[in-house]
Amino acid sequence: MSELSVRFAGIPFKNPVTVASGTFAFGREYVDFFDLSRLGGIAVKGLTYTERQGNRPPRIAETPMGMLNSIGLQNPGYRAFIETELPWLRRFDTVLIANITGATPREYAEMAEALGGAGLDLIEINVSCPNVKEGGALFGASAGGITEVVTACRRATDAKLMVKLSPNVTDIAEMAKAAEAAGADALSLINTLLGMRIDIATRRPILGNNLGGLSGPAVRPVAVRMVYQVAQAVRLPILGMGGIATADDALEFLLAGATAVAVGTATIVDPLAPIRVLEGLERHLHSTGESVGDIIGAVQMN
Amino acid sequence: MSELSVRFAGIPFKNPVTVASGTFAFGREYVDFFDLSRLGGIAVKGLTYTERQGNRPPRIAETPMGMLNSIGLQNPGYRAFIETELPWLRRFDTVLIANITGATPREYAEMAEALGGAGLDLIEINVSCPNVKEGGALFGASAGGITEVVTACRRATDAKLMVKLSPNVTDIAEMAKAAEAAGADALSLINTLLGMRIDIATRRPILGNNLGGLSGPAVRPVAVRMVYQVAQAVRLPILGMGGIATADDALEFLLAGATAVAVGTATIVDPLAPIRVLEGLERHLHSTGESVGDIIGAVQMN
């Protein structure tokens, strides 16, 4: 085992660097930049039960060291993913992570079952998308909602389930515990913080959908805090994300208790960001002579 | 009435630009830079029942376009404030805003009573300080906690009460409604988002207190969103803050529904920031021929 490899919810990852759902589509746009097999894992664009066109434009607004998005889960539906995208993605030697959002627990369960059956390594249950009206963040805003969705998925599949938590809650640890109790195998966090920008010239929100999700470096301190709190509260492995752009950022998440990390917005800015994070991590481990496992959760509180 | 003046909870403000609690101490450090009477209002450093020394250093960590602080309400106690600072502050022609944090509803009430008696224009009830163990954010994390504190204060004084809401909640509108129902006259938001930074070299949190509150431009989209949501939910006037550094930023908050704004972290960077915001606002109004009132809540949703 190389010093970069980790076991995450029982799944071997060749390294702890993955790409975050919604920032990497189904990978096709990035093959020109690097070999996708170098990644620890790929979380594909969020899938829904049926095809979705997403929200009206504009869908992106820049903010200080962050961005708001209101894509609204534009995707071809989970069946089309299984048929059209999955066979292509399979050629890469990396952990494939589906990301699902249902309008009802039943939709979640059906998708989890089908994707598990299709051989997805890990199914990320997105109960935190702030950009759709039904489902999504609605479930992620309460322990009860999380329990409901995760329980339904757990019954439907033996596949590994990872719950993607919303940061827009009072007590993230409570949400994590609910997911753990309902049978989740792992947690991922954070999804985006709900935000808004107003164009003072037009006096309208910049986003066509008015509100959107904040991501990027701006949110990193909130994400690191939540990863730490969740790591203290549950025994599940954590996929940490939120503003990771460099290996140093990734190390912060690992120290806080994440077993693996995801690069999101940084890839939107620089297609090579995940590789830079990976190579930086590699260099760091070489210099300290450690393996990733030595760093996970190694923060010493003051 | 000039185009800059506003009525806020029945109190006339000469302009809507105030300075945020904890970023302006008791004003003494800024008299060398500008005439404090130019400000619409001054929120003084958070006061507690007895003197507090605050948290151990380091207390500040920079983050992408933001900062974490864990001051922990270092202050001389509310009585010392009334005796030593208030008489000096009274010489300025500006609205004085006390900011109080109690360990119990009773402490809040006693402070509100005494400060009301001492003639403070507005009392900001801080139920959202993330940096103290007792009281503070503990109350602000639930509607019940807010009700308890505000009810106690309301019984204790006829002074105008403004509740400072925490952004670290699932549903900010619910908190606003609780404050309104309990008799608050106004709301201020947002306080800081709870965050953490880890020094990867020492593997310890940078802040001596481990966690701290995130402020500055990074949080602005979250703050604007919350001001908008609260403005939709209650009829109370809102003092909006969170990352305001320019007049354009202030206009976003006014459009979202704030009646006045506070400049916080920006003053820490540039002592003249509040004046720049004020002058920019003035120029903007001159150019459009509007008064502040025309802008408040004037956002048109898409």
Next chain:
Amino acid sequence: MPPILEQGTIRRAERLCHNVIDLRIESPRIAREVQPGQFVHIKCADDLLLRRPISVCDVEDGQLRLIVEVAGAGTRWLYGRRAGEVLDLLGPLGDRGFPTPDARGGPVLLLGGGCGVAPLLLAAKCSPVAVDMVMGFTEKCRVIMEQDFKSCCRSLTVCTDDGSYGTAGFVSQAALRLLEQEDYQAVFSCGSMAMLKSVVQAVERADIPCYLSLDERMGCGLGACLGCAVKLRGEGGAEHYGHVCKQGPVFELREVVWDV
């Protein structure tokens, strides 16, 4: 031609008028591949997170030519660049630029407004048929690139809104006159949304293809983030969201659903 990340050194930075700069950037790998209508995505100041899309106006000797007008913080930063500085470029982007006109067809009409004239230059230079160019600006002091177009277009009409230079009036008005006189095989246009709208109205009556370069706020520029949505009408007439960065930035007028 897969997109390339390239550090391009600015060789010349010339102010064309207030708030408009003409940059020549040594970027041989991108320059070799670029097609008319494509754009590069540029990392600007350190405190600006996202890249900014800028059309390629011309290519020569491994250099990209870009015309940038200040619209906000990112373009202001670009406006401040000087020769010798290095830009982080991603490009060429956009699967569809302006199509290559049919060498046996009629001439092509180019309609550009303000900085929107920029991408039309490469289209004009690459055209196997004659091109007529109409360019519009608010006023005389905003007129740019007149010589560039003169040297590669059969005719050039310069309009100013206030009549302070060339023909008084809008691009669409001058376009209408030309469309009556000549059998164009296609119209290529780029400019502000207001200008495009009036061009659309003018051209809709004529039954010829009209290719528009569209503007949308962008994230990745690669088709991955789905940020730069534009409503399109599909084969069967069904509406769906396409993406300006990948499927565009040039679209045929009739595929676009004009919501706004």
Next chain:
Amino acid sequence: MPPILEQGTIRRAERLCHNVIDLRIESPRIAREVQPGQFVHIKCADDLLLRRPISVCDVEDGQLRLIVEVAGAGTRWLYGRRAGEVLDLLGPLGDRGFPTPDARGGPVLLLGGGCGVAPLLLAAKCSPVAVDMVMGFTEKCRVIMEQDFKSCCRSLTVCTDDGSYGTAGFVSQAALRLLEQEDYQAVFSCGSMAMLKSVVQAVERADIPCYLSLDERMGCGLGACLGCAVKLRGEGGAEHYGHVCKQGPVFELREVVWDV
């Protein structure tokens, strides 16, 4: 002397060694007021929110002299500045710098480590009594400002940790020897926390006042945000938090509670 906001133009930017730069900044209003040990608070790159505190090393002809060593993003930005560029300065800050020695007292001993030698230069130059300077660096190639101190100190001892230049060993060891030989009225010191600790140990035995310039992460630099706390022992022995930017940055060794 109230603090002043001033845009200072860099007149000279000279690299003293790898990652250390010597800046001369035209800043007449701040320069007129500055006292030994005070600092300026500098706005660095646009993507760095907070100012960075840097001690004033010297003043001459309305120019501030600053010595900056790269420690992170802000100091790296400062290291990249060149003559002609303008810095946004806030200063002079700190109510208490190094005290003016009693003209009738004994000499003063200055102990500096690395870039911490910088503020001691102005203290040396302003001293009415003789000063002995001991400065320590990790190795020969890191030695800076030797000539500057030579020209204003009675004696100068240069130490290097590895003995590659001057005396081998730490500043505190050389200090101990000098303290045995001479009746100093005070010790002034500035350097890393590790160096200050060893100086504290060396000086504590000698019963003379020792003034240390302390480092703490800062926000406002004015005493308002209460960010730069340092634990102090008050009159009655009670501990409380003071603030480096306002009550310091120089403190007498016995007021400080050495927690860490």
